[in-house]
Amino acid sequence: MLDLAIIGGGPAGLTAGLYATRGGLKNVTMFEMGMPGGQITGSSEIENYPGQVEIVSGMDLMESWPKQAMRFGLKHEMNQVSKVTKSGDVFTVELSDGTKQEAKSVLLATGSVPKKGGFKGEKELFGRGVSTCATCDGFFYKNKEVAVIGGGDSALEEAVYLAKMCSKVYLVHRRDTYRAAPSTIEHMKACENIEEVTNVIVEEVYGDASGVLGLKVKSKETGEIRDLEVPGVFTFVGRDVLSDSLKQDDGSYLCEVNEATEVVVDLKMRTNVPGLYAAGDVRIDAAKQVVCAAADGATAAVNIIEFLG
Incomplete structure (x- = not known):
């Protein structure tokens, strides 16, 4: 025993x-x-x-x-x-x-x-452009644009990591404030190729047989839909x-x-x-x-x- x-x-x-x-x-x-x-x-x-x-x-x-x-x-x-x-x-x-x-x-x-984000297309495209591990999959998007979903320390840290190899990173968050340490926020804001897309709701990730083609988000203020044409989406939502x-x-x-x-x-x-x-x-x-x-x-x-x- x-x-x-x-x-x-x-x-x-x-x-x-x-x-x-x-x-x-x-x-x-x-x-x-x-x-x-x-x-x-x-x-x-x-x-x-x-x-x-x-x-x-x-x-x-x-x-x-x-x-x-x-x-x-x-x-x-x-x-x-x-x-x-x-x-x-x-x-x-x-x-x-x-x-x-x-x-x-x-x-x-x-x-x-x-945790899964729960948005349309996430399950179908997981492993084909939707990921929860920047270290594992970030290299596949070298010199390409990607989106990171989340507003905590993990999301911001991985956005900074991806910004070092990707041409652009869209940081997508449902609020206009972050649940991250001040130093982490400072590091993120210092990255010139990170664009903050805040106060939005993720509508869907879409793609075809080849994988992810883009991410659609809706403004919580105006209801306007924005289409982020990215081949990679990383979720860090808990x-x-x-x-x-x-x-x-x-x-x-x-x-x-x-x-x-x-x-x-x-x-x-x-x-x-x-x-x-x-x-x-x-x-x-x-x-x-x-x-x-x-x-x-x-x-x-x-x-x-x-x-x-």
């Missing part, structure tokens, strides 16, 4: 694994279907991680984390967790390959995924948490979640189910920053060690 099953291999899961094994737990497995690192590996520029003076990509930042986390005995199993249940004091972790693992404690650190593994057969969740299915925890990362913890973007009130996810993982691990006694 596992002392601790960690579900998710991003900053929260890796840090929890490091602290749990270094703190004395002998049987700790981290379940992560792909390579550890988490969603941050798709970010183009990280300049606010403490101690990291140079601007680096998310991939570069996370490169050494798995090796460090596994120095003290953390095991990585490339498998996806489909469901977590509990009977008495024992958790059962059901895996996508049909096998099961029992554990004394569980940490959910599955994070989140980009994230959906990955808490489905806590869903039970009757549709309820193993522990308390809010309306957005974010896991409700206290300051020790404890849920209302003894032995079940959550850390990082999947929990309520998450700051959605790498340093905060790592702190959550460390906090959870310290308290799991205490819980197991």
